[in-house]
Amino acid sequence: MKLDIHSIDFDKVIKSRYVTASTDYKFANESLVPLISRLEIQRNIQDSKFYNRLEKDIVKGCIMPALTLAFIDPKGLDITESGEMKAYLLDNIQDGFILDGIQRLNTLSRTIKNQPNLDLTGILFLNIVICSSMDNLLYRMITLNNGQKPMSARHQIEILTTNVFEFENSDIPVFTEKKLKEHKIKIAFNKADFVKGYLAFLANSTNIENQKIIEDKLDELIADKILDSNVTEDGVEFVNVIDLINKFSEQADIYKWFRNINNLIGFCVGIKKNYINLSVIDVDSFSKGIKMFEVAFQSFNYSKIKVGRIRRNLVSYYVKNWDVLQDSDDLELIDTLSQVD
Structure with missing residues (x-):
């Protein structure tokens, strides 16, 4: 699976591990899109007409703004090596939460369904937060979304x-x-x-x-x-x-x-x-x-x-x-x- 770790830092405010990474459309569609359904009362998916422009841009080869993915797991705080972090994320991806990017992921999923010849190697950037507590x-989450x-x-x-x-x-x-x-x-x-x-x-x-x-x-x-x-x-x-x-x-x-x-x-x-x-x-x-x-x-x-x-x-x-x-x-x-x- 495509997942490249670029940096691993520590957020001193929320005492959490902060990771920047990148993946491709194939991994996002197979492993990240299913996370949308985990959030039973998450913000409703917007009408597709609001994201028609993004769908067209994806086909043309745009780079979408980074998604924010989060985990609640104290074990992840001690990981500082890229290879170990990649293995941890791949093993636990099903437990992640999408903090920012639900609509973009949904649009990407729809685009892949509507465009069978879409290049699935397109790059997608991730900001990943691993927290010790809810x-x-x-x-x-509130600092990200307050005002929306x-x-x-x-x-x-x-x-x-x-x-x-x-x-x-x-x-x-x-x-x-x-x-x-x-x-x-x-x-x-x-x-x-x-x-x-x-x-x-x-x-x-x-x-x-x-x-x-x-x-x-x-x-x-x-x-x-x-x-x-x-x-x-x-x-x-x-x-x-x-x-x-x-x-x-x-x-x-x-x-x-x-x-x-x-x-x-x-x-x-x-x-x-x-x-x-x-x-x-x-x-x-x-x-x-x-x-x-x-x-x-x-x-x-x-x-x-x-x-x-x-x-x-x-x-x-x-x-x-x-x-x-x-x-x-x-x-x-x-x-x-x-x-x-």
Whole structure:
């Protein structure tokens, strides 16, 4: 198979291996085009009329802009030699994601079908990113696509969560981690809730749903929050958060508590600042702390507040400040939480 490695570097922002390579139309059609169908909710293929000009240019021998291909695999980070990198990519090509170039690949595939005499040795350049985690890949994905209205940050997160995590076909799907590590997950999430929790974690914000803001602007706001949230530098991966939720959910009451989407969102935001401390406490201690929080929350006048928004914000605040607040008595905690916006 035609695959030439030109350079191997390291992206210090997303802590990932960055490779430039080239291939030909034959390899692209046989090995890259099938990756389009992996992304179940990827951007819809554009009407062919938008790419008729590109199809004609391919026939004439144009060189298309480079495609961006990505992998989530920590093992690939240590590869620095061209021959080993080529072997790795050829062995794992079926696990790749097309971050940029879906429409061009689709146009190339159509051109090959429509032009049986097309020269399949035409050159195609590739930018390849090998990431250790989905969090870092999403950061890069959003920097690539932010501003393209058909591809919001929310949509991009849905794309990768659908493909990196397996969901059962049920009303309350069970997910298992597919690529990063081998885990047995006890807790079950509704897929939409899972995406919201991940979105809140990446954006470091409980404000991921706001009826006052139109959807397009809210998506832009979320993208900006993600890019400003130091997701590539804080050292906590979402898979760590899921492990912790899984651990605490051994108790049925905590499992039920996490099934409340507002609790899940608040926890996913708050834990970014306090993961080290909460990761070492036992299940009973967490359960005791949550029961104390719920007693305090019941003291709020629900008719005077927006319950969902306040719950998200207070859970986030409580988790961020767990070390201090867990030693509060009932009245002290009520007083403290009542002052949180």
